[in-house]
Amino acid sequence: MKRTWAILAAFGATLLLHTATASPQNSPPAPTFYHDVLPILQKHCQNCHRPGEMAMPLVTFDQATAHAKAIAESVNTRRMPPWLADANFGHFSNDPSLSPAEINTLTAWAARGAPAGDSRSAPPALHWARGWNISSPDAVLEMPRAVPLAPEGDIDYTYEIVPTHFNEDRWVQMAELRPSSREHVHHAVVYIRPPGSKWLRSAPVGTPFTTENLADERGRRDTHWTDSDILIVYAPGSSPEMWPSGMAKFIPAGSDLVIQMHYMAMGHTATDRTSIGVVFAKEAPGQRVLTLQLTNDHFVIPPRDSDYRVEARGSLPNDATLLQFFPHMHWRGKKFEYNLIHLDGRIEPLLKVRWDFEWQLSYELAKPLPLKAGTVLQAVAWYDNSGSNPHNPDPNQEVRWGEQTYDEMMVGFFDVAVAADLDKWKYFMRGNNSAAPAQ
């Protein structure tokens, strides 16, 4: 017993001695770039901040030190990394937010002169698949023809049908869309058109077209409605799709991808040739991922209303596991939320986001949520049509659903996993829970 005390005492003394010598001015040593800052940049920033990506590179010491003050400021105000979910509701596996300790490290580093430190203490450089944020794609499907973009005016939604040339069925684990001219793209939706589908059959393949270019009534109508599954939705700031293991998107052999592009004129002529990279699942998954949506296209937002509420709700026809959310609105968007409505009327919030047109993110549930057939999901959007919304192009307009950004939209996309042999049609037929095992 006596002996233990002695050791403890000695240990205590060394501790004291250690603190006394290590920091004579009573403050911890300054964090350094290589030892403390680079690991944070790698983990939270370089997916966007590296050469060839959307923002200035923060990879080398020179690049980071030149922006040290801005880095500290952007993380302190939580403008970077971009994330708009209210932290009180839900946990999301793609939440890139920094911990308070990480914010302190970046702030202290900038405040103490942004020192380099010893390059031997650097973590190994990250290896990115060149040009992609998913791992090296198994197939890259590129628009056969580039889309010419006018310098001014509205650009109608532009479509291009890209044959996959897949001669066997494919399960897709990851997918990423890359415009060649990112600044022009307001959003893109990629649909999977299986060989049996009649959708847009009169439209040309491998060349861009708009609704107006289609001669027949049926084709023109088809551009506005489809029940085809969606492979991926893209908008500024959105991340690539990486579905949990055992769950994947299905592309039947012989399918085409139909890409719908919403371009914006940027004051100069340009072209865009978008590509889609896909990584195949290593084995057939137990579940198939479907992208569904809660949409309300019947609203009228009164002029100057600063808090106009629009909702959509729907009940799940069959059991499904909820995986992720992707809200979509335009310039007047303010807030968006997804809720579960329980049988007793209780409303359980699943996600609440502050809207920012520049950052249309997806929110992947950290724990996929199994839901029973009949569960009611609700999406609620709020709009600010007042003059105090800096993005509002005209507060005196009554605003309705429309394709251009000065019109509005209300779409709550969400991904669910269902039995592997259910497509959208079968999923929407009630009572399809006991589906045959995956083929």
Ligand code: HEC
């Ligand atoms: C999802 C992509 C993305 C991530 C992740 C990201 N950034 Fe950014 N960042 C951008 C883009 C795009 C800009 C360009 C400026 C703009 O349009 O706001 C930017 C701008 C900046 C700027 C300069 C302008 C400003 O807002 O101060 C700084 C500094 C910055 N980012 C730091 C960071 C740091 C530090 C991290 C990680 C902790 C990070 N960013 C993570 C996309 C990202």
